[in-house]
Amino acid sequence: MPDRTPVRLGEYKSAPLEPDQLSPRDVDRLHALQARGCLTLTRERTGWRLKADATVGVLVLDRVRVVIAPKFAIPGEQLMSWLAYALGTPVPATARRWATGPDGYADLVAAALLEECERLLREGLRRDYVRRRSVEPVLRGRLDVAAQATRRYGQLDQLHVRTFDREADIWDNRVLGSALKAALGLASSPDLARLLYGAAGAFPQATTPAAALRALDRTHYTRLNTRYRPAHTWARLLLRGGGVTDLLTDHGTTADGLLLRMPALWEAVVRRLGTEAAGLHGGRSVPGGSGAGITVRGDLGSASTFRPDLLLSLPGHDKGHRTLLPVDAKYKRYDCHGVSAADVHQLLTYSGGYAPADAPTALIVHPQPGGHAQRTLQVRGPNGLLGTIHVLGVDTAATPEQATAWIGSVLLDHRARPGRRQQP
Structure with a gap:
């Protein structure tokens, strides 16, 4: 290099x-x-x-x-921990301080992939039956009669055969070989590069990184390959150049780069925090933002649709009925300045579209370095209360369990306010 x-x-x-x-x-x-x-x-x-x-x-x-x-917002020593939490994968041993050297984020992700690949090598790579055609001096598998007759003209010194053997050259392993090769081009540490090179030699590789990504998108996990899931998670991150399905809004660079969009990471963190907090209080997240979402029609061009980052369904006061709480992740310094007018308008729209009519409520979750804070905004008009917006600052140096408890306290406050609109 x-x-x-x-x-x-x-x-x-x-x-x-x-x-x-x-x-x-x-x-x-x-x-x-x-x-x-x-x-x-x-x-x-x-x-x-x-x-x-x-x-x-x-x-x-x-x-x-x-x-x-x-x-x-997220300190360097916590970045890998929060990234692993957002991806739903175990926190790697590489989740160390960013400031320990010039290696940076790419070396940490590459080391996380290496750690999982070395574990798979110790356990033994998965093998599966692979069909192959080859020319052999002796009969193995089944004789390909058509090929033998048309290519060898009846000669038997070389045999065209079809084999069906268990091999490690399968897509579960190929995508890891391609990811290790991509990580090798990004690593700045000579020791890490040497280990990546050695591990890459033990894995088969896909023909192109694009083919490896297509294979990852098609992968379904069963009891046979579920142990590959953490390694595939880091492989997908590297092969996409920082873009992760359901995490980032873009696909990063095509090669030689590993860029992570922090707002998208924060949205993924908040989605998981809110879902886990709701589960502890008898609630759940609503997939897809509850159907069609909020739609604007009648304007020039096509109709526009927008949804909150997370929509939670929570038990209502009346048994058997539920209420909805829209949650929006904001990667902004709302610990240093007030909520912008645009965000207030956005959250009021969400609360008007989803929350109970007599108790329109929404939640903003933002990162807050150095502490946890919560405040409540009340938006009023000439005819009374328009909506309530909870603003929750999550200390990014805390653990996810603590952050889940902070969101849970807001959900308890929301449940304590009765509303007439009942949601399924």
Whole structure:
């Protein structure tokens, strides 16, 4: 791997680049990422300026290696723990402090994949029956009569055979070989790169990373391959360049990059926290935001539909009836400033569309470094109360169990307010 100049910056921070540090291909890639809202590249009189948005990770360019560290809400030592929690996978031993070296997020994810792959190698790779056609000096499996007659013209010195043997060259293992190869190109630690190279040699590989991703999307887990699920989770993260199904809104870079959108990560964290908190109080999450969601019709163009990040169905005051509580994840500093008017309007719409008519309530969950806080906004008009918005700040240095308890306290408060609208 050629030496690349390291460029380190923080989330929402910027760094200058010399004119010759970016190749034309790099400029095109950065502009593509800018179109996805990951970062901003601007031309200056003395060169370039690269600014990160709500994105962390590593981007390996032709001449520089950009490392974006989390600065806003989730501290570096907690990033891997919260990422594993959002993905529903065990927290890897690599969930260590970000500041221990220049390795950064990409090396941590690569090490998490390596840890799971080494475990699979110790346990023994899964094997399954694979059909193959080959030419052998002796008969194995079944003789391919048609091939033998048309290609060997009756000669028996070489036999065209069909075999059906148990092999490790199956998709469960191929996707891991492809992911290990992708991780090798991102790793900055020589020791980690050496271990990745050794592990990659023990796994078969897919023809292309795209083929491996298609195989991951088709994978169904049974008792035979359920032990592969954590390794496949980290493999999907690496092969998508940071994009994860049901986690990120974009697909990241096509190669040589591992960028994680922090707002999407926070939404995934809040969805799981809210679902677990509701389960402890007899509630559940409503898949898909309760049917068609809130729809706007009659405007120019096609109708628009929007839904809250999470919709919880909770037991109502009357036995056998339930109420709905819309929850929205906001990756914003609402511990430092007030809730914006746009977000107030959005949550009022959610509460009017889902919550009980006489007790319209919604919940905002935002990250709050250094502590936990809760406040309640009451929105009133000339005719009285329009809605109640709970604003909950979750300490990202706390454990998920503690955060679940904080959300549970809001749900208890919501259940204590009777409402006439009953929901299934």
